[in-house]
Amino acid sequence: LDAAARRIVGWDIGGVQVKAASLAWGPVGEDDERLTACPLEIWRDPGALVDVLAQAAREVGAGGTEPAAVTMTAELSDAFRTKREGVLFVFDALKRVFPRAALLPLSIRGEFVPLAAARSRPLDFAATNWVASAMFVARYYPDCVLIDVGSTTTDVIPIVDGCVHAEGLTDTARLISGELIYTGLLRTNPNTLVEAVPLGGRMCRVAAEHFAIMADAYLLLGRIGESDYTCPTPDGRPATPEAAAERLARLVCADREFLGEDDVVDIGLFLLEKQLDRISDGLVQVLSRRGLRPDLPLVVVGVGSFLAAEVGRRLGRDVLEPAAGWAGRRAAVLPAVASARLLGSRLVEEDR
Amino acid sequence: LDAAARRIVGWDIGGVQVKAASLAWGPVGEDDERLTACPLEIWRDPGALVDVLAQAAREVGAGGTEPAAVTMTAELSDAFRTKREGVLFVFDALKRVFPRAALLPLSIRGEFVPLAAARSRPLDFAATNWVASAMFVARYYPDCVLIDVGSTTTDVIPIVDGCVHAEGLTDTARLISGELIYTGLLRTNPNTLVEAVPLGGRMCRVAAEHFAIMADAYLLLGRIGESDYTCPTPDGRPATPEAAAERLARLVCADREFLGEDDVVDIGLFLLEKQLDRISDGLVQVLSRRGLRPDLPLVVVGVGSFLAAEVGRRLGRDVLEPAAGWAGRRAAVLPAVASARLLGSRLVEEDR
Numbered sequence A, B: 001l002d003a004a005a006r007r008i009v010g011w012d013i014g015g016v017q018v019k020a021a022s023l024a025w026g027p028v029g030e031d032d033e034r035l036t037a038c039p040l041e042i043w044r045d046p047g048a049l050v051d052v053l054a055q056a057a058r059e060v061g062a063g064g065t066e067p068a069a070v071t072m073t074a075e076l077s078d079a080f081r082t083k084r085e086g087v088l089f090v091f092d093a094l095k096r097v098f099p100r101a102a103l104l105p106l107s108i109r110g111e112f113v114p115l116a117a118a119r120s121r122p123l124d125f126a127a128t129n130w131v132a133s134a135m136f137v138a139r140y141y142p143d144c145v146l147i148d149v150g151s152t153t154t155d156v157i158p159i160v161d162g163c164v165h166a167e168g169l170t171d172t173a174r175l176i177s178g179e180l181i182y183t184g185l186l187r188t189n190p191n192t193l194v195e196a197v198p199l200g201g202r203m204c205r206v207a208a209e210h211f212a213i214m215a216d217a218y219l220l221l222g223r224i225g226e227s228d229y230t231c232p233t234p235d236g237r238p239a240t241p242e243a244a245a246e247r248l249a250r251l252v253c254a255d256r257e258f259l260g261e262d263d264v265v266d267i268g269l270f271l272l273e274k275q276l277d278r279i280s281d282g283l284v285q286v287l288s289r290r291g292l293r294p295d296l297p298l299v300v301v302g303v304g305s306f307l308a309a310e311v312g313r314r315l316g317r318d319v320l321e322p323a324a325g326w327a328g329r330r331a332a333v334l335p336a337v338a339s340a341r342l343l344g345s346r347l348v349e350e351d352r
Helices: A046-059 A083-097 A129-140 A171-177 A214-220 A241-251 A261-287 A305-314 A334-351 B046-059 B083-097 B129-140 B171-177 B214-220 B241-251 B261-287 B305-314 B334-351
Strands: A007-013 A017-024 A031-039 A068-072 A103-105 A144-149 A154-160 A196-199 A202-205 A298-301 B007-013 B017-024 B031-039 B068-072 B103-105 B144-149 B154-160 B196-199 B202-205 B298-301
Touching: A007 A046, A007 A129, A007 A334, A017 A046, A017 A334, A031 A046, A031 A334, A046 A083, A068 A083, A068 A129, A068 A334, A083 A103, A129 A144, A129 A154, A129 A298, A129 A334, A144 A261, A144 A305, A154 A261, A171 B196, A171 B202, A196 A261, A196 B171, A202 B171, A214 A241, A214 A261, A241 A261, A261 A305, A298 A305, B007 B046, B007 B129, B007 B334, B017 B046, B017 B334, B031 B046, B031 B334, B046 B083, B068 B083, B068 B129, B068 B334, B083 B103, B129 B144, B129 B154, B129 B298, B129 B334, B144 B261, B144 B305, B154 B261, B196 B261, B214 B241, B214 B261, B241 B261, B261 B305, B298 B305
Parallel strands: A007 A068, A068 A103, A144 A298, B007 B068, B068 B103, B144 B298
Antiparallel strands: A007 A017, A017 A031, A144 A154, A196 A202, B007 B017, B017 B031, B144 B154, B196 B202
């Protein structure tokens, strides 16, 4: 690591946000962490990725020549016909924006691989952001089950003796194993969680439309604030509790002329319970794996860590919330932070 | 009915299509039926409604001065904050495009009301297209349960002694009663029907994204043809079986590099079963209503009538498929046809 390149960048290139972390790094340790998350719905405009990468780099004070760790999930977007195409698209965008940087994608097996070599086996670099988070958390909690509740998905990863014990290495395998639960704090449509919700003492079927998201339920319930609602609203109206109540009312094809405050709050509480159920199902499935110590604590992270904590408490598990270090803005960009720090350690090791 | 106004128009103004029927009408009976369905995702651009109304009128050979029956469901769109606002918006658009026509919205109680009077109680004119269909079907099948499986929703309406026996008069009340099931042949997201699908002998969770719709499953299974896929594809790619298979693969975060033809066909078959279940649940709920004759036959209509027929057969019910008259293009525009014919009868009666 030469003195001029003392900054390192970590990327998490997702389907709806491009997240970056940069930090000063060297023999004296790490410092001056800078984070950003730039919105980009990649299915709307994949071509905009190059601009958003450049913008995010500026926002974390990176000049474009720093070594960069790369993780992603954007390759799943239906902007691309296959993951292969998606990974290569992301690689190409990075190369175009940062032609002089050492770009080091993290592989699904936890290795940083130079971009040129990574290009020959793109599938090893699809959906890797959880790998960075799990390897990073393993440094601090060598025996635990990591639960990362993000805006869109939830990861459940056993960590044993400081090693990541994942059964699935592709999204599909992880959806089967319970390690990936496609439900999250903000973007999840309630109609993926319930067939019906309680209303006036009866059960009311819900609309199969994009009328509301879980962010509306949590905003209405006061579990998140307006500034936590970091994704677009379904109807383009504001991220306020009042507008959220209107969106939730539409879930049962109603509006606020028909439903009172109590009605929509009850719907929100029911949805919260069902999302906790969904997370709990995946967690219990992972915990049922043979050979896992029954007293492994749960380490809960991510913007929806409070959901994982509640699930853990209900199951009678020890719950560790590394809030001091990983709360706030960091919670939403953990894979970016983690990949930067992992790469920093690797480069320092190689330097020795 | 004066001789110059021998044509009548029926409208069904939905959230994703504007449907119109026109027919020549008079003492000699009905003839020269002309139908159209113009795509309009009203939440994208409500202002475009006026242009689409004018276009649809041209397509059914209407000059704009004909008496017109009006039904709608577009008021539910989140382009409008409330149904009240939505109904009045639709009324205003009609009035603007057809200022000289007798516009006669159908009320939820089955009455044609002049637009000026209807404006004072807009909620009576929200979500009325099923009323037209049910009143029309009641003429031919005075004792039955009507099941209309549309592109987006399914209606289940008991008809007794030639009268529509609906319990719910709002969308919300109908979702509670089982008379409205928010699932349909084309636009329904599979993730509203299932939490997981079979894959390689295991169950795989599904993605909470807008990756695939039921039209993809039915196209892949050969239950519909490419020309039946009348809504936009989720990824903007073609409505072909090959592209549909790619979209279904993405439902489990996979692509066609990972899943073979058999895999996606099995997913499609599972989704078909789950949608039949969903329709069956609503039907059995409606049939459980006290006082309904246990041998009422099922009359199945709509673009997805084959789903209702299958549900009816499985339940051991008599299934009547009025295919000769209401199949093909007419299946998709039944409320428009029905409202035109109901209005025609009304005007002829008044003429006497």
